[in-house]
Amino acid sequence: MAGAPVESRKSKVESRKPTCSGSHGWLAFNFQFSIFSIFNFQLMCSAALLCAILILSLGSGLSKLGRLFGYSPEQDDVNGPVAAMWQATPIHWRINPSVRTNVHTTGGDTVGAAVGKAFSTWQSSQVNGQTLTNVSFTKDANTSLTDPDFTNCLNTVSFVPSSAVAFPTGTIAFADIATDSGTPPTTYDCTQNGVTTTHTCNLESCIVDADIVLNPSVDFSTTTPPVAGDFDVQATATHEIGHFLGLDHSGIANAIMYPFGDTVSAGASRVLAIDDAVGVAFLYPSNNFASATGTISGQVTLSGSGAFAAHVIAIDAASGNAVVDGLTDTSGNYSLVGVPPGSYNVLALPLAGIYDLSHFGGWYCGFSPNSPPCCDPADNTCTGTQIPDPTNYTGKFF
Numbered sequence: 001m002a003g004a005p006v007e008s009r010k011s012k013v014e015s016r017k018p019t020c021s022g023s024h025g026w027l028a029f030n031f032q033f034s035i036f037s038i039f040n041f042q043l044m045c046s047a048a049l050l051c052a053i054l055i056l057s058l059g060s061g062l063s064k065l066g067r068l069f070g071y072s073p074e075q076d077d078v079n080g081p082v083a084a085m086w087q088a089t090p091i092h093w094r095i096n097p098s099v100r101t102n103v104h105t106t107g108g109d110t111v112g113a114a115v116g117k118a119f120s121t122w123q124s125s126q127v128n129g130q131t132l133t134n135v136s137f138t139k140d141a142n143t144s145l146t147d148p149d150f151t152n153c154l155n156t157v158s159f160v161p162s163s164a165v166a167f168p169t170g171t172i173a174f175a176d177i178a179t180d181s182g183t184p185p186t187t188y189d190c191t192q193n194g195v196t197t198t199h200t201c202n203l204e205s206c207i208v209d210a211d212i213v214l215n216p217s218v219d220f221s222t223t224t225p226p227v228a229g230d231f232d233v234q235a236t237a238t239h240e241i242g243h244f245l246g247l248d249h250s251g252i253a254n255a256i257m258y259p260f261g262d263t264v265s266a267g268a269s270r271v272l273a274i275d276d277a278v279g280v281a282f283l284y285p286s287n288n289f290a291s292a293t294g295t296i297s298g299q300v301t302l303s304g305s306g307a308f309a310a311h312v313i314a315i316d317a318a319s320g321n322a323v324v325d326g327l328t329d330t331s332g333n334y335s336l337v338g339v340p341p342g343s344y345n346v347l348a349l350p351l352a353g354i355y356d357l358s359h360f361g362g363w364y365c366g367f368s369p370n371s372p373p374c375c376d377p378a379d380n381t382c383t384g385t386q387i388p389d390p391t392n393y394t395g396k397f398f
Ligand SMILES: [Zn+2]
Pocket: 014, 239, 243, 249, 258, 259, 398
């Protein structure tokens, strides 16, 4: 077989519970600590001024800032963890336009048009009216591929997966992300029609293939508003494209990257929240991203020790709206990058309620010391602790 071996490549299937073996410290205290603290930060800057980095350190200083930002990027557990991203744009995608009877398009867009709008939403994203993102897409010719294949480097969207593609109960859709990671440069192979080509990744972690599959057992529609009881194709695709780009979930309920979807008569939101827009801008920044935004950093401690996976939220002091959020790293540190100018309260909470760390799969995998990368949930030899699904939520996750 031509080309160098693929190193550290993994397939991360979202919404399938990681079942890593070994123990995880966060499991022990995740629901035991009860920090509820509000700190006030003044973050004022203009495009002409670099914002100061504000640091709140209740502990012993910030020797290591976690790769933790005002959203939750996918994390690879190499030299890091580090965020995974595409190294070049435009990013190509293609769709299998076939649908089954679970997809209702009468009076609405074709699925190709709806998914195209979802890609455009990310490409044209803005933060408070400013374009801070430099990412673009190219739609290639339609494909007849039905199932995810992380070896072909073709980024496909399919509504017609074969029975070989398993959807855990309650899953609306998932994005299958393959990364190539290691000390750059690394190489990875792509095989199409039996021909293998070798490519170079010049980042610590490149996304090299991303496939999106919508659950054929779930009803979808493309109309505005959606057919009653259906999930909205465009909203669902927008969420999965966030994963496609390298974003993990957000804990902010109005963010596209919130891990739960719902069927609501008015239709799920198809637009990005600030947290989503900041996330994509961090990964794919325009030239003015750094000067137009600031950073809020700090450490959350519990009884003098850093608290891992505390949910930290910057709340606009004027409006009361949650703007960006993130999780603390294993030392309790957080760094909310890309915060728009303003005055903020910072809220630190335990990860609790309808979501837990399992809904931030990249974080779970990236910080797991025992299983780099996470066990494939299909791996029957993996006997780690299962994280239960949320029990007090009637919607579905994706
Ligand atoms: Zn998701």
